[in-house]
Each structure stands twice: as C-alpha cells, then as structure tokens.
Amino acid sequence: MAGHSHHHTHAEEHESNASQRLAVAGMCFSAVMLIVGILLSHFGVAWFSNTIQMLWYIIAFLPVGIPVMHEAIEEARSGDPFNEFLLMSIAAIGAFCIGEFPEAVAVMLLYTIGEALQDKAEGNARKNISSLVASRPDKAYVVEGETIVCKDPKDVKIGDFIEIKVGERVPLDGLLQDASALFDTAALTGESVPREIEKGETVLAGMIPSDTPIRIQTTKIAADSAVERVLKMVEEATERKAPAELFIRRFARIYTPAVICIAFLVVLLPYIWSLLHPAFVFHFTAWFRRALIFLVIACPCALVISIPLSYFGGIGAASRRGILFKGSNFLDAILQTDTVVFDKTGTLTTGEFSVSEVGGLSENDLQVVAAMEQTSTHPIARAIIKYVGAREEMPKLNVSTLAGRGLKGEDTQTGDVWLVGTLRLLAEQNINTPNELDNVAETLVVVAKNAHFIGFLKLSDTLKTDAESAISALRAQGVKRIEMLSGDKAALVENTAKQLHLDAAHGDLLPQDKLQHVTQLCNAGHNVVFVGDGINDAPVLAASTVGVAMGAMGADLAVETADIVLQTDQPSRVAEAIAIGRRTRKILKENIVLAIGVKLAVLVLGCLGIATIWEAVFADSGVALLAVLNSLRVLRVKHRAKNA
Numbered sequence: 077m078a079g080h081s082h083h084h085t086h087a088e089e090h091e092s093n094a095s096q097r098l099a100v101a102g103m104c105f106s107a108v109m110l111i112v113g114i115l116l117s118h119f120g121v122a123w124f125s126n127t128i129q130m131l132w133y134i135i136a137f138l139p140v141g142i143p144v145m146h147e148a149i150e151e152a153r154s155g156d157p158f159n160e161f162l163l164m165s166i167a168a169i170g171a172f173c174i175g176e177f178p179e180a181v182a183v184m185l186l187y188t189i190g191e192a193l194q195d196k197a198e199g200n201a202r203k204n205i206s207s208l209v210a211s212r213p214d215k216a217y218v219v220e221g222e223t224i225v226c227k228d229p230k231d232v233k234i235g236d237f238i239e240i241k242v243g244e245r246v247p248l249d250g251l252l253q254d255a256s257a258l259f260d261t262a263a264l265t266g267e268s269v270p271r272e273i274e275k276g277e278t279v280l281a282g283m284i285p286s287d288t289p290i291r292i293q294t295t296k297i298a299a300d301s302a303v304e305r306v307l308k309m310v311e312e313a314t315e316r317k318a319p320a321e322l323f324i325r326r327f328a329r330i331y332t333p334a335v336i337c338i339a340f341l342v343v344l345l346p347y348i349w350s351l352l353h354p355a356f357v358f359h360f361t362a363w364f365r366r367a368l369i370f371l372v373i374a375c376p377c378a379l380v381i382s383i384p385l386s387y388f389g390g391i392g393a394a395s396r397r398g399i400l401f402k403g404s405n406f407l408d409a410i411l412q413t414d415t416v417v418f419d420k421t422g423t424l425t426t427g428e429f430s431v432s433e434v435g436g437l438s439e440n441d442l443q444v445v446a447a448m449e450q451t452s453t454h455p456i457a458r459a460i461i462k463y464v465g466a467r468e469e470m471p472k473l474n475v476s477t478l479a480g481r482g483l484k485g486e487d488t489q490t491g492d493v494w495l496v497g498t499l500r501l502l503a504e505q506n507i508n509t510p511n512e513l514d515n516v517a518e519t520l521v522v523v524a525k526n527a528h529f530i531g532f533l534k535l536s537d538t539l540k541t542d543a544e545s546a547i548s549a550l551r552a553q554g555v556k557r558i559e560m561l562s563g564d565k566a567a568l569v570e571n572t573a574k575q576l577h578l579d580a581a582h583g584d585l586l587p588q589d590k591l592q593h594v595t596q597l598c599n600a601g602h603n604v605v606f607v608g609d610g611i612n613d614a615p616v617l618a619a620s621t622v623g624v625a626m627g628a629m630g631a632d633l634a635v636e637t638a639d640i641v642l643q644t645d646q647p648s649r650v651a652e653a654i655a656i657g658r659r660t661r662k663i664l665k666e667n668i669v670l671a672i673g674v675k676l677a678v679l680v681l682g683c684l685g686i687a688t689i690w691e692a693v694f695a696d697s698g699v700a701l702l703a704v705l706n707s708l709r710v711l712r713v714k715h716r717a718k719n720a
Contacts, residue, residue: 102139109136133177140184158332163375170368179689186697213247229298250292260284335374342367369682372692378671382703389710390660398643407657412603419608420562425537429459436531448485495524517567542648549651667703
C-alpha cells in the first residue's frame with residue numbers, strides 16, 4: 077500500500093507492467109492449484125496423501141505468500157514491525173501448522189487479489205489526474221529565423237516564438253501572435269465548449285488549437301507552465317492528508333500489536349484456565365484455530381485501503397471537473413463552510429464592460445460615437461463599438477484624444493463638433509448636463525454635439541453567465557451567508573449584490589480592508605471560503621478557512637496561495653467542490669461502517685468457535701474488496717455534476 081510516484085519514465089512503466097503481469101500469473105497459478113487441490117480432497121483421490129497435500133499447497137502458496145511476507149519484512153526493516161502484512165503472514169503460517177493447508181493459501185490469495193484490485197483502482201483514480209498531463213507535449217517547434225527547430229520544452233526560453241499545429245497540445249504558456257483562434261481547453265478546465273482567444277491574449281500550456289495552426293511568444297519556462305502547475309498541485313494534494321487518513325495511520329500502529337497480543341491471549345488464557353480447573357479440557361488446535369481466525373478478521377485492510385482511496389478518488393473526480401484541491405484535508409474543510417465571500421471583478425463579473433443603458437442618442441448619434449471610439453484601444457471604447465456594431469459606411473471624422481477625459485471629433489462633411497467622454501470633459505467646456513447623472517453608480521459616457529449635451533451611455537461590468545446559478549447552488553449546499561467585497565464604487569457593488577440576492581456587499585475596499593473583514597468573520601467563529609482572482613486577493617485567500625482562486629485567468633500569486641484552484645473561471649464550481657467533498661465523506665463513512673460492522677460480527681462468531689477461517693477471509697479480504705469498489709463511486713461525480 078505504499079504510495080506510488082506520479083511520474084513514470086517509459087522504462088519504469090514497462091518494468092511495473094511486467095511485474096503486474098507476473099503477479100497476475102502467480103495469482104492465477106495459485107487459484108488453479110487451490111481449486112484442483114480442494115477437488116482432489118473432495119473426491120478422495122488415493123495418491124493425494126497428507127505429504128503430497130502439504131507439498132501441493134506449499135507450491136500453491138509460494139506465488140501469493142512470498143510477496144506478502146517480503147512486504148512484512150521490508151516494513152519491519154523500515155521501522156514498522158507491526159503491519160497488516162505481518163498479520164496475514166502469521167495467520168497463513170499458523171494455518172499450515174494446524175494442517176489447514178487450503179485455508180492458508182486462500183488467506184494469501186484473496187488478500188493478494190484485494191491488493192491488486194486496490195492498486196488498479198488507485199491507478200484508475202491516478203489516471204484521472206494524470207490525464208491532465210499524460211499527453212503533456214515533449215517537444216516544441218521553435219521558430220529561428222526562416223527555420224523551425226524541434227526542441228524539448230525545457231530548452232525553450234522566455235520570448236521564443238513557437239508554432240503549434242491543429243490538434244497538438246500547446247507546450248508552454250505564451251501570447252497569441254495570430255488574429256484569433258479557437259482552443260480546446262478541456263484538459264485544463266474541464267470545459268467542453270472551445271474558447272476563443274484573441275491576438276495578444278494568453279494561451280496556456282495544455283490547450284489545443286482546434287481550427288487553425290498558431291504561433292505564440294512564450295512568457296514562461298516549462299517548469300512554470302499551467303500544465304506543470306496543475307500537476308504539481310495535484311501531486312502535493314495527495315501528500316496532504318485529511319484527519320481521517322492521519323487517524324488511520326496512527327490507529328494501525330497501535331491496533332496491530334494489540335491484535336497480536338489478543339490472539340496470543342485467545343490461546344494462553346484457556347490454557348491457564350485448564351490448569352486451574354482440571355474439568356476444563358484444553359484443545360490446543362481448536363484454540364489456536366480460533367486465534368488464527370481472530371487474526372485474519374482483525375486485519376485492518378479494508379480501512380487502511382479504502383480511506384486514502386476515497387480521498388484520492390475525490391481529488392481525481394474534482395480535477396476532472398477543473399477543480400484542484402491542494403490536499404485531501406481541504407475536501408474535509410470545505411464541508412464545514414457556512415459563509416462564502418466573493419471578490420467582485422473577475423470572480424462574479426467578467427471584468428469586461430458592456431453597455432447597459434442608452435439615453436437620448438439616436439441610431440445616427442451612436443454611429444458617430446462608435447466611429448470616434450474606433451481610434452481608441454480603451455476597454456470602454458471596445459464595449460461601445462461591440463454594442464453599436466460596425467457598419468459599411470462609418471461617418472468620416474477628425475478625432476483627437478483628450479487624455480483622461482475622452483475624445484473630440486469633427487465631422488469632415490457637416491462640420492459638427494462632437495465630444496464623447498466624462499462629465500468632467502463637458503463641465504470644462506461649460507456644457508450643462510442633467511443633475512441626476514452626477515449620482516449614477518455605473519461608468520458613464522456622455523455625448524455633446526456643437527456644445528449641447530445630447531445623451532449618454534451607461535456601461536457596467538457584466539455578470540458571469542453562471543453567477544446567479546452559483547449563488548443558488550451554494551444556498552442549496554447549505555451555505556448560510558454569501559457576501560461580496562470589492563474595490564469598486566459602493567453603489568455599483570450594491571447594485572450587483574441586489575441582482576444576485578447576496579446577504580451583504582461592501583465597496584470602496586483596499587486589500588487590507590478585505591483582509592480585515594474576512595479575519596473578523598473567521599474570529600467570530602465562521603468557516604469562511606473566500607473566492608478571488610487578483611494579486612491583491614492573496615492575503616485574504618491565506619487568511620480565510622479555505623481560499624479558492626480562479627485559476628484560468630487568475631494571478632499566479634492568488635493561485636499559489638489558495639487551497640483550491642478553479643481551472644475554469646466559473647464561480648458555480650465552488651458549490652460543485654462542496655458537493656464532491658460531501659460525496660467523498662459519505663462514501664468514506666459507508667466504508668468505515670461496512671468494514672467495522674462485518675468484522676465485529678465475524679469476530680464474535682470466531683471467538684465463539686462458530687466462524688471458520690473461510691468467513692474470516694471474507695471479513696478481511698472480501699470487505700476490503702467491497703470497500704475499494706465503493707470508493708470508486710466517487711469518480712462518477714463527473715457525470716452527476718454535468719447533469720446537475
């Protein structure tokens with residue numbers, strides 16, 4: 077049950093496959109020998125005498141028994157003498173000593189099958205995670221002058237230009253040099269819909285261009301790329317243990333020697349009793365058999381296997397949905413959430429402007445405004461152009477920029493003079509504007525023609541498409557309080573909060589104000605999940621009970637500091653993370669009840685002399701097998717989440 081490394085070279089992989097095939101062949105050989113031996117005994121075949129029987133079952137025992145006994149010795153050497161391998165070895169050798177040859181082989185065979193299935197199950201869960209990076213590109217096509225050179229991504233420097241064909245994975249993070257392209261981002265974010273990326277925007281390693289070959293200029297070295305970051309986080313996640321896992325480790329260290337002592341007492345106490353009370357007849361073989369049955373049943377395999385596997389499955393299921401838990405302890409921590417605090421811009425809103433209201437402007441006026449804005453690269457200008465839409469015939473204007481205030485344009489045909497910009501711009505030109513515009517929370521663009529105010533456009537940051545469903549999903553998961561913190565104007569923040577039916581919202585905050593607010597909530601006894609994406613959110617992410625960073629477009633520092641990273645920019649994934657945590661915990665509890673319940677029942681029967689060693693084998697290896705299969709159910713959360 078030792079942990080496996082996430083990275084395998086091809087040689088290591090080949091070696092591990094070969095040893096797996098050998099182990100399966102050994103199990104099949106032992107199983108055939110065991111079944112044939114039982115049949116020969118059942119039909120009373122003459123030549124199958126006691127000595128032959130013993131040799132037959134020793135040969136059957138070797139392929140499955142030796143690896144387990146070897147593990148017991150290795151564990152003892154590494155300072156852990158009391159382990160489940162030791163329990164199994166003592167039980168099997170004891171069974172041989174009392175002539176229960178088939179049972180000795182069966183104990184080891186079923187245990188080995190359980191172990192193999194657990195390895196396979198863990199391998200499947202691991203495959204989920206490593207599918208993020210399994211097809212990690214091992215070459216990059218670097219443009220050097222007129223030629224294209226194939227290099228290892230590790231040898232590519234920041235600032236190099238690389239080409240990626242359609243269907244190939246992007247090997248390094250960089251800026252898109254082409255007009256625009258569609259990308260399959262499923263490996264990084266779990267999103268099924270292709271994402272369009274414009275020229276100059278960031279392309280992340282692991283994305284796949286789906287409609288056209290592209291060229292990017294690298295912005296990070298291979299070790300810092302998005303894919304490597306994801307892999308590193310998931311690797312670290314499996315190292316950070318949840319309280320239940322840590323408890324099981326401590327429990328096994330105390331439990332195993334206690335079980336060996338009790339098994340010893342099962343034989344010793346009746347013997348002492350028989351010395352004190354001669355009427356009581358002590359049969360060593362009968363009591364020794366009971367001690368062996370007790371040993372086999374008491375082996376904590378089902379718990380030792382299924383608890384880490386449940387968490388591993390939970391982390392794997394979440395990573396397939398673009399939710400990266402940085403440790404199984406956070407799967408537990410997120411379940412205690414009673415308060416969720418969102419940053420606003422880039423978390424609940426897109427951080428992009430859109431026109432929300434137009435006042436007093438005709439279609440022709442809007443055409444003039446759009447024609448003027450085409451000379452600007454400001455996000456507000458882009459939002460207005462997108463809203464108005466480009467026409468074949470745009471008005472011809474001489475446009476000049478008035479820094480920090482807006483634009484001035486002169487129509488070359490009519491001689492009309494237009495001003496488009498802030499209220500301050502019109503005030504400086506002594507142009508009167510309606511008083512109610514002074515109290516508008518949204519971003520305002522006012523328009524004047526020939527020194528007369530004629531209308532305005534209101535622009536606001538747009539809500540993300542799933543912002544509303546994110547809030548209702550959190551309520552459904554039992555979150556009592558949802559708040560929003562932002563550096564934006566308080567009035568604007570309150571408007572957004574009303575739209576989303578939040579419990580509280582605070583604007584005009586500096587990073588230290590956000591930190592103070594979240595710290596107060598934590599000190600008041602709340603379990604706070606903070607969701608943010610900016611560099612200034614890093615201190616708050618660290619201070620909250622569980623910090624969640626928007627990883628796709630989020631700042632590196634926020635991603636490094638957070639406990640959970642959402643590879644998609646969807647706030648609705650926060651509720652999904654809670655749902656996966658809850659499902660993992662449910663399966664974990666089922667495994668514990670199953671393992672302890674069956675074991676206790678068979679233990680009592682064993683001590684009373686009713687249970688045979690076959691029931692003991694089921695109570696141990698059989699239950700472990702059921703627990704492994706149950707743990708794998710957590711991976712099915714992917715499909716549930718999609719349908720939810």
